Amino acid sequence: MKRTMIKSLSEKKGQEVKIKGWVDTVRFQGKMAFFDFRDVSGKVQGIIFGKPEVLESAKELRAEWVVELDGIINERPEKNINKDILNGDVEIEITKIQILSGAEIPFDLNDELNLDISLDNRPYTLKSDKNKAIFKVQAEIVKAFRNTLGNFDFTEFQAPKIVGGDAEGGAEVYNIEYFKNTASLATSPQLYKQIMVGVFEKVYSIGNVFRAEKHSTSRHLNEYSSLDFEMGFIKDHTDIMDMLAEVMRGIKKGVEENTKDELKLLQAEELLIPDKIPTMKLSEAQVLLEEKLGFENAVGEPDLEPEHERALCDYAKKELKSDLIFVTHYPVSKRPFYTYEDEDEKGFTKSFDALFKGVEIVSGGQRRHDYDNLIEGLKMKGLNPDDFKFYLQAFKTGMPPHGGIGLGLERITQKILGLKNVKEASLFPREINRIDTLLSE
Amino acid sequence: MKRTMIKSLSEKKGQEVKIKGWVDTVRFQGKMAFFDFRDVSGKVQGIIFGKPEVLESAKELRAEWVVELDGIINERPEKNINKDILNGDVEIEITKIQILSGAEIPFDLNDELNLDISLDNRPYTLKSDKNKAIFKVQAEIVKAFRNTLGNFDFTEFQAPKIVGGDAEGGAEVYNIEYFKNTASLATSPQLYKQIMVGVFEKVYSIGNVFRAEKHSTSRHLNEYSSLDFEMGFIKDHTDIMDMLAEVMRGIKKGVEENTKDELKLLQAEELLIPDKIPTMKLSEAQVLLEEKLGFENAVGEPDLEPEHERALCDYAKKELKSDLIFVTHYPVSKRPFYTYEDEDEKGFTKSFDALFKGVEIVSGGQRRHDYDNLIEGLKMKGLNPDDFKFYLQAFKTGMPPHGGIGLGLERITQKILGLKNVKEASLFPREINRIDTLLSE
Numbered sequence: 001m002k003r004t005m006i007k008s009l010s011e012k013k014g015q016e017v018k019i020k021g022w023v024d025t026v027r028f029q030g031k032m033a034f035f036d037f038r039d040v041s042g043k044v045q046g047i048i049f050g051k052p053e054v055l056e057s058a059k060e061l062r063a064e065w066v067v068e069l070d071g072i073i074n075e076r077p078e079k080n081i082n083k084d085i086l087n088g089d090v091e092i093e094i095t096k097i098q099i100l101s102g103a104e105i106p107f108d109l110n111d112e113l114n115l116d117i118s119l120d121n122r123p124y125t126l127k128s129d130k131n132k133a134i135f136k137v138q139a140e141i142v143k144a145f146r147n148t149l150g151n152f153d154f155t156e157f158q159a160p161k162i163v164g165g166d167a168e169g170g171a172e173v174y175n176i177e178y179f180k181n182t183a184s185l186a187t188s189p190q191l192y193k194q195i196m197v198g199v200f201e202k203v204y205s206i207g208n209v210f211r212a213e214k215h216s217t218s219r220h221l222n223e224y225s226s227l228d229f230e231m232g233f234i235k236d237h238t239d240i241m242d243m244l245a246e247v248m249r250g251i252k253k254g255v256e257e258n259t260k261d262e263l264k265l266l267q268a269e270e271l272l273i274p275d276k277i278p279t280m281k282l283s284e285a286q287v288l289l290e291e292k293l294g295f296e297n298a299v300g301e302p303d304l305e306p307e308h309e310r311a312l313c314d315y316a317k318k319e320l321k322s323d324l325i326f327v328t329h330y331p332v333s334k335r336p337f338y339t340y341e342d343e344d345e346k347g348f349t350k351s352f353d354a355l356f357k358g359v360e361i362v363s364g365g366q367r368r369h370d371y372d373n374l375i376e377g378l379k380m381k382g383l384n385p386d387d388f389k390f391y392l393q394a395f396k397t398g399m400p401p402h403g404g405i406g407l408g409l410e411r412i413t414q415k416i417l418g419l420k421n422v423k424e425a426s427l428f429p430r431e432i433n434r435i436d437t438l439l440s441e
Numbered sequence: 442m443k444r445t446m447i448k449s450l451s452e453k454k455g456q457e458v459k460i461k462g463w464v465d466t467v468r469f470q471g472k473m474a475f476f477d478f479r480d481v482s483g484k485v486q487g488i489i490f491g492k493p494e495v496l497e498s499a500k501e502l503r504a505e506w507v508v509e510l511d512g513i514i515n516e517r518p519e520k521n522i523n524k525d526i527l528n529g530d531v532e533i534e535i536t537k538i539q540i541l542s543g544a545e546i547p548f549d550l551n552d553e554l555n556l557d558i559s560l561d562n563r564p565y566t567l568k569s570d571k572n573k574a575i576f577k578v579q580a581e582i583v584k585a586f587r588n589t590l591g592n593f594d595f596t597e598f599q600a601p602k603i604v605g606g607d608a609e610g611g612a613e614v615y616n617i618e619y620f621k622n623t624a625s626l627a628t629s630p631q632l633y634k635q636i637m638v639g640v641f642e643k644v645y646s647i648g649n650v651f652r653a654e655k656h657s658t659s660r661h662l663n664e665y666s667s668l669d670f671e672m673g674f675i676k677d678h679t680d681i682m683d684m685l686a687e688v689m690r691g692i693k694k695g696v697e698e699n700t701k702d703e704l705k706l707l708q709a710e711e712l713l714i715p716d717k718i719p720t721m722k723l724s725e726a727q728v729l730l731e732e733k734l735g736f737e738n739a740v741g742e743p744d745l746e747p748e749h750e751r752a753l754c755d756y757a758k759k760e761l762k763s764d765l766i767f768v769t770h771y772p773v774s775k776r777p778f779y780t781y782e783d784e785d786e787k788g789f790t791k792s793f794d795a796l797f798k799g800v801e802i803v804s805g806g807q808r809r810h811d812y813d814n815l816i817e818g819l820k821m822k823g824l825n826p827d828d829f830k831f832y833l834q835a836f837k838t839g840m841p842p843h844g845g846i847g848l849g850l851e852r853i854t855q856k857i858l859g860l861k862n863v864k865e866a867s868l869f870p871r872e873i874n875r876i877d878t879l880l881s882e
Contacts (some may be wrong), residue, residue, distance in 0.1 A: 003674065020674045022839055040594075040642040064839035068674075100674075101810055103839035123636045123835035132640060139597045153481075156580045158666045158850070160869045161602060161649050162615075162626075164876045174603075175618050176626065179655070179873050181880050185603075185617065185626075192869065195564045199573060201481040207648060208602050214620070225599045233444065233461045233509075233541075369542055390877040394564035398463055398505035398544035409599070428601045428633065432620050435605045436831040439622050 001070065007041035010090050012073045019044070019092065020100070022127075023065045033058055037069065037092070045091040046071065057097050064103035064127075070096040115421060120437065122428060133262035134425060137255055138413045142206060144254030145227050145407070148247045154229060155200040159189035159207055164390075168336070168383065172211045185210035188406055193230040194338070194367060195394040197402045204229040206409075216431050218421040219359065221410055223430040230404030237340070237350040237366040240403040241326050244354060244362060245277050247407075248324055255416065266417050272323045278316045279326040282348075285312055302334045310358040317357075328352040328365075337377040340366035340403070354405075357415040364405030371395040442511065448482035451531050453514045460485070460533065461541070463568075464506045474499055478510065478533070486532040487512065498538045505544035505568075511537040556862060561878065563869060574703035575866060578696055579854045583647060585695030586668045586848070589688045595670060596641040600630035600648055605831075609777070609824065613652045626651035629847055634671040635779070635808060636835040638843045645670040647850075657872050659862040660800065662851055664871040671845030678781070678791040678807040681844040682767050685795060685803060686718050688848075689765055696857065707858050713764045719757045720767040723789075726753055743775045751799040758798075769793040769806075778818040781807035781844070795846075798856040805846030812836040 001018040009017065021039030033055060035046035046069070048055050061067070071092040082088035106121060107113075109128050118125045125131060146156070162176060163186045174185040189205050196203040209226045231243060252271045255263060280288070282304070289298040293311045298304075304312070304327065316325040329348040332341055339349040351365025368374040374395050378385050385392065413425035423429040433439050442459040450458065462480030474496060476487035487510070489496050502508070512533040523529035547562060548554075550569050559566045566572060587597070603617065604627045615626040630646050637644040650667045670688075675681060693712045696704060721729070726745065730736040734752045739745075745753070745768065757766040770789040773782055780790045792806025809815040815836050819826050826833065854866035864870040874880050 020841070040596075066839045066841045100842060101840055102812075103837065105838050121834060123639065123831065124838040126636070126640045127838070135598065135640070136596065138599075142597060142599075143591075150584075155481075155577065156583060157576065157868060158579075158583075158649065160664055160871060160876075162651065162664050162871050162876060164878070177616050178876070178880075179653070181876075183876055195567070196868075198564065199567045199576070208599065210603065212620070223601055223603050371543075390564065393562060396544065397546050397565040397568070398507045399542055400461070400507045401541060427598060427637075430601060430603050435603060435619070435622075435624055437605070439619075 005041040006037065006039045006044050007086060009044050009073055009092065010087050013075055013090060014073065016070065016072055016095075017092070018068065018070050020068045021066070023061050023063055023067060025063060026061050028059070031055060033061075035061075035094075037067070042086040044087040045076075046094050047091055048094045051095065054094055054097060057099075058094070060102075061097070061099070062103065062105075064105050064109070065099060066101035066103070068098040068100055069094055115423060119423070119429065119434065122436070126427065129265060133259075133265045134413065134417060134419070135427060136262045137259045137266070137268075137417060138409065138425065140255050140259045141251050141409065141413060141416070142225075142227070143258075144251045145247055146204070146206070147254070148250030149202075149204045149229055152202065152243070152246070154202040154204045154231070155196075157193075157196050157200070157203050157205050159186070159192045159205045159228075161186050161208065161210070165387065172213055174210050174212045187211055188226060189228050190336075190338070190406070191388075191391045193228055193404060194399075194402065195391065197230050197232040197404075198394045198397070198399050201233065201400070202229070202231040214432060216433065218423070219411070221422055221426055221429055222432065224411075224426065225409035227407040227409055228404065230402060232400040232402040234366065234401055234403055236401075237328065237352060237364070237403055240364050240366065240405060241277065241279065241328075241352060241354075244364065244405050244407075245273070245324075248273050248277075248354075251412070251416075263417075268417050271416065272317065272321050274320070274322050277324050277326055278320045278322050279328065279352075281329040282327055282331075283329065285327050288312070288315070302331045304353075306359075309355050309360060313355050313358045316355075323357050325355045326352045327355060332380070335365070337381040337383055338367045338374065339377070340368050341377075350403075354407075356412065357418075359411065359415060361411045361415060362405050362407045364403065366401070366403035369395065369399045369401050371399075446482040447478065447480045447485050448527060450485050450514050450533065451528050454516055454531060455514065457511065457513055457536075458533070459509065459511050461509045462507070464502050464504055464508060466504060467502050469500070472496060474502075476502075476535075478508070483527040485528040486517075487535050488532055489535045492536065495535055495538060498540075499535070501543075502538070502540070503544065503546075504550070505546050506540060507542035507544070509539040509541055510535055556864060560864070560870065560875065563877070567868065570706060574700075574706045575854065575858060575860070576868060577703045578700045578707075578709075578858060579850065579866065581696050581700045582692050582850065582854060582857070583666075583668070584699075585692040586688055587645070587647070588695070589691030590643075590645045590670055593643065593684070593687070595643040595645045595672070596637075598634075598637050598641070598644050598646050600627070600633045600646045600669075602627050602649065602651070606828065613654055615651050615653045628652055629667060630669050631777075631779070631847070632829075632832045634669055634845060635840075635843065636832065638671050638673040638845075639835045639838070639840050642674065642841070643670070643672040655873060657874065659864070660852070662863055662867055662870055663873065665852075665867065666850035668848040668850055669845065671843060673841040673843040675807065675842055675844055677842075678769065678793060678805070678844055681805050681807065681846060682718065682720065682769075682793060682795075685805065685846050685848075686714070686765075689714050689718075689795075692853070692857075704858075709858050712857065713758065713762050715761070715763050718765050718767055719761045719763050720769065720793075722770040723768055723772075724770065726768050729753070729756070743772045745794075747800075750796050750801060754796050754799045757796075764798050766796045767793045768796060773821070776806070778822040778824055779808045779815065780818070781809050782818075791844075795848075797853065798859075800852065800856060802852045802856060803846050803848045805844065807842070807844035810836065810840045810842050812840075 024036035033048040286298040289295040354362035410425040445458040465477035474489040727739040730739040795803035851866040
């Protein structure tokens with residue numbers, strides 16, 4: 001007999017079926033036993049009744065044991081029917097049990113746990129309904145990102161993670177022993193995706209990046225998945241914001257259509273991504289903060305504080321019905337060397353942050369594409385153009401005006417789902433004191 | 442005026458258009474100039490004729506300059522029509538030129554180059570027709586891998602690249618300074634994808650892996666993209682081979698349908714993936730090698746030599762009309778600790794290699810899913826179960842029978858396209874002596 005997935009059992013009333021999965025719960029009562037079984041597709045109630053030999057073979061079964069079951073799908077008595085849940089109108093009467101694997105569990109799978117205990121036991125706790133829902137939604141976000149860009153003729157590429165010396169001189173770089181040399185782990189695919197614009201005009205890349213941040217907060221991970229796109233022949237940064245808005249609409253549509261049950265289980269709020277995304281310059285945002293939102297000392301600062309970002313998002317949600325807001329024109333001093341300086345507003349850049357539900361999830365903008373202008377950008381940051389010779393070739397040999405974004409997968413997952421800590425949105429979060437298990441000092 | 446992509450120009454006869462792209466070639470002749478222009482979608486001939494002011498603005502133009510052009514699409518005179526190429530029936534008569542970016546190129550883009558020079562100049566040489574074709578096909582392989590597995594209800598997940606101490610004790614591991622500890626770069630997502638089978642039953646992951654191999658050959662890369670899947674509730678390794686065959690058929694279909702021009706340009710041979718993939722045990726392959734293929738000393742060896750793999754593939758192609766062949770039942774001694782030992786053939790495993798056009802592109806098989814059996818596997822390899830405590834939780838808390846594969850993206854790209862060196866199939870290959878540029882000793 002072929003396996004039937006549990007989600008389809010309700011269509012098999014009166015039929016004999018084979019299911020495979022996990023014992024979710026079990027209760028023995030005299031000559032009867034009552035179960036919940038689950039597979040990846042859902043759950044079903046089971047019963048053993050009047051079959052002593054089946055009961056005998058079941059007596060060892062405990063939660064999380066892996067089994068293959070034959071049984072008959074019976075309609076439940078009228079009074080036990082629950083139309084609100086999957087298989088609420090049926091149960092499986094078990095005729096044969098084959099044990100595929102035993103289990104010995106440390107605690108109940110759906111217990112409320114503090115984050116450290118949950119992470120210590122990750123191979124087990126990932127099986128909870130909540131965690132499965134989180135990472136189903138995450139898979140859907142990645143898919144929607146890809147599909148949206150695919151529809152706009154972007155080409156996917158694989159960016160390297162091992163990179164040469166730390167040319168940008170950031171403190172947040174991991175070093176690797178690379179044979180007789182020292183190499184680094186990429187903090188972003190930035191330089192490679194710019195190179196790829198010269199090749200395919202519009203590209204995207206999905207992969208892990210690495211930040212050696214010494215602080216452990218609810219917003220930071222030492223390794224995270226970055227969703228990056230970069231596109232050529234743009235007018236300016238507004239083309240990038242328009243493309244990002246398309247991506248965000250694609251993500252909203254993807255998760256709402258394909259992970260409806262998961263969003264419900266996690267009690268996620270409906271996303272507000274209006275046709276026109278609220279957009280303001282940093283200086284305008286700072287005036288707004290002081291004049292309407294009760295802040296002092298915002299105007300003139302080179303950046304927003306975390307509490308400013310939260311306040312702007314609250315405002316945009318309430319007043320403008322948007323979970324997303326673009327803040328543009330950060331000063332040159334606060335942006336990387338490749339950021340395009342606005343000719344009409346010297347000292348400020350055609351860059352932007354996308355704030356989403358209280359936090360920055362995207363950094364993006366137009367890039368310097370002119371070779372001489374890029375060299376100027378490097379020098380302005382005190383960097384040595386010789387360290388960038390390989391990358392600079394792309395600009396010497398014909399680079400169109402271009403720009404792009406980097407979107408943190410775990411952060412957007414966290415924010416869409418209203419999770420407290422970004423680590424809840426990482427399968428195996430890397431922290432200063434944890435790689436799977438706690439590290440010794 | 443909105444941009445028209447070059448591939449659509451032939452439909453715009455008599456119309457005014459705007460195109461954006463690169464000067465491919467340019468030739469001035471008296472009061473006329475002749476061009477080829479290209480964008481990511483294709484090429485078109487251009488001409489400046491009888492417009493002195495346009496000619497004046499064009500006089501600096503050289504190969505690879507980036508331009509925005511207005512012009513009229515004219516039908517070519519009958520005798521100049523070439524129906525075999527894109528836009529072979531039209532040319533663009535240029536009325537306005539706007540230079541977006543200059544260029545200064547080291548050599549002609551489609552020159553035949555040795556690999557080192559090609560790699561030294563990668564940001565430039567990637568723009569050649571050949572290289573663009575290679576990485577378009579590669580993007581299509583990734584897409585087909587994903588789509589095939591998506592159709593079979595696999596869930597995508599993001600595997601970490603920073604992993605704990607080198608528990609398996611391989612020599613090929615890169616070390617990272619991880620704050621006060623030493624961590625490693627993952628050589629495979631193996632342990633994580635097994636954990637994820639306990640969560641989602643069927644999973645896949647696409648990402649870079651790292652091998653600190655000290656030798657530089659035409660078959661090896663120090664960083665490569667691994668396409669991995671893992672699935673639960675299998676009968677045995679043959680379920681994995683069946684799924685892999687589906688994936689290979691999906692890849693054949695994907696590249697043939699969506700990168701037809703690229704395959705033609707690269708003169709790729711048609712792929713032979715029959716309905717039934719030739720499958721033999723290692724011991725049978727060794728007998729075949731000795732009895733039919735002229736080898737000695739193959740029988741009884743624990744593994745195949747590279748020349749054996751080539752001979753078996755030649756044989757399978759000629760006699761069995763297949764580019765793919767599965768070799769199963771490698772000895773326990775040659776496979777990792779998690780490999781399932783065949784109960785009916787002790788000492789041999791339910792594992793396989795997929796050989797493809799002369800080389801192993803996939804390693805896969807059934808895994809040990811029983812906790813005690815897995816501990817036995819670890820001990821047999823001299824490994825300490827305490828070092829695997831995190832991973833082992835998955836097996837303590839209910840793991841179904843499962844298995845999977847890892848497929849090297851660059852290797853399959855190389856083999857599908859008949860490239861000599863796997864480095865040609867890596868955008869930015871990492872070698873012992875190269876990270877983008879050559880490393881100092």
